[in-house]
Amino acid sequence: MEDQLYTTTTQCKTWSFGPSTLSTLRSSTNAAGVRSIKRGWKRARLEASSSTNTPLATTPIPSSSNSTPIPIPPSDPSSIPDPETLTPSEELTLVNYYMLRLMAMSDVFSFPSSVKATACVFLSRFHLHHSVHSYHPKHLLTTILFLATKTENNYLSTAEFCKRIPKLTPEAVLKYEFKVAGGIGWDFEIRHPLRGADGGIMELLTALTSNNPDPGLQALKDKLGQTPSRRVTDAAGKMKAFLTKEALVSDVYYHYTPPQIFLGALYLADKELAEAYIEWRFGENSTMGRPLKKKKKEKKGKEKATEEDSSEASKKPPALAPKLIPAVIACADMMLKAQEYEKIPVDVLKRIDKKLHRCQNPQKFLGAGSPIGIGNEVAPPAKKHADEAAVSAPPEKKRKTEEDMFGGALR
Incomplete structure (x- = not known):
């Protein structure tokens, strides 16, 4: 029977859960995401506190209306509370909303049902172990859909793929491909x-x-x-x-x-x-x-x-x-x-996304720190700064780096 064969597959052994086990897994993933948000806000608050204690932060500036200097009151980062994080059910609601968006995106390309189904399963499996606090699903949609086309032998070149979506670049499509592939455990074959x-x-x-x-x-x-x-x-x-x-x-x-x-x-x-x-x-x-029935020999x-x-x-x-x-x-x-999930009001989805935006961007509320999660990374330094760093490097170290066919050591 097919079910007996199915029990031997990786899909059955790795991605089959009882209801209570699945709920516990989602709660654990949510807890890990909440911890990452709290760590990010703690770092940002420390940076903001140290910056408000500098002389520059309390330097008086001339008033536009009179000659009396008006000091800039230092903001108190400790007075700004930590953001309200998402619950496991809110995370699931957001993931399912973007799954519907992923289906619509697949229809724009007129992909077969197998590609659409594989892309949706990839998104669901990824967020089963990776919280939306750290990985907003909207930044993964094009990568996941492109990965599904290759999985289902419906491959398009990145240039052809990007033609269908305005302002989409091949670099953006491939940026998180390795991360997504690892996030689903490299289990590409899905039995639909x-x-x-x-x-x-x-x-x-x-x-x-x-x-x-x-x-x-x-x-x-x-x-x-x-x-x-x-x-x-x-x-x-x-x-x-x-x-x-x-x-x-x-x-x-x-x-x-x-x-x-x-x-x-x-x-x-x-x-x-x-x-x-x-x-x-x-x-x-x-x-x-x-x-x-096995045939028995006549005795x-x-x-x-x-x-x-x-x-x-x-x-x-x-x-x-x-x-x-x-x-x-x-x-x-x-x-x-x-x-x-299709009947969830737009206001509810906006509220959840607003909560997530606050969680992932402490610098906008504390005045210091860095964004949290993929899609919110700080842009890499300009090439000019990299060249200046190379010039200022010690001659011996620079020579070894240039002679190494694979470049310098990873840091």
Whole structure:
């Protein structure tokens, strides 16, 4: 069975979690991000305090209205409180919002569903271990989408990729590629339910147009009405919409296998069709997912072999449908709840982003310090300053650096 093969994959072993484990992991990631913000604000406050104690900060300046000097009152950095940090739920809300933006960006390029799905999973996995306090998702979207095109063999050159987005440069696209790749654990292969869904729909259409006398298939046809193929085709379109949106924004990739996600989306598209299909393939009379019988050598004639066959039949494993249907329903409910993220008011998203902006930019509120997180880095020094530093370096050290084919030592 495909699920048995799935349990051997890296995706199952590394990226499958129970609900409580996933919640704990997100809380730990949030706590690490909060600590980085507090460290950054502590450094900025120390820098601001030291700068306010310098003579320059208290030097009187002439007033524009009279000749009496008016001193500049030194600001008190300690009077400015630390910013309010994001909660784990707010982080998840922000990530899911930018996931929807990532889907829209993929549609601008007219990328196939596999590229869109892979990009969304990359973004979700990255922020599972990296807080938005340190890595704002808006700075990663183009890098992640470009990485997904290469993963799904839909590669574009950076020049062609940048033509579709105004003011985007190849340097900006590639700037965080290594960081993103490491952030997802270098696990590029993703097993999407889309592939299994296409196979399941083809299997249904082929079976419904055949003359197979199988009683289970006949029961399936009877449940689907007079135009079963048309019903399957209509359900397939709705199912794909769920797989390329709700399944990606929700947490089903962390809790369920690709076949279960496919069946969950089919359940949302057509409940009766999904239940009939599960019963046909995994019901009492189906052999799907059951171990194949090994042929035994005849030892004492035909009568003994017949007795062994009957005993094997009595040991037939139970049907999978009774266990599978509850899991499929739970998966479908989780996808359905993901629609709430589209209904979040813009004011709520702006408030969360404003909180994050304050966290990442202590220099704007304390007058000292440096930005926190990628996308907020201070620009590197100009080339002129680098050349001046090289000129002022000791001659011996400069000579060794020039002779080293790989440049000087990293610092």
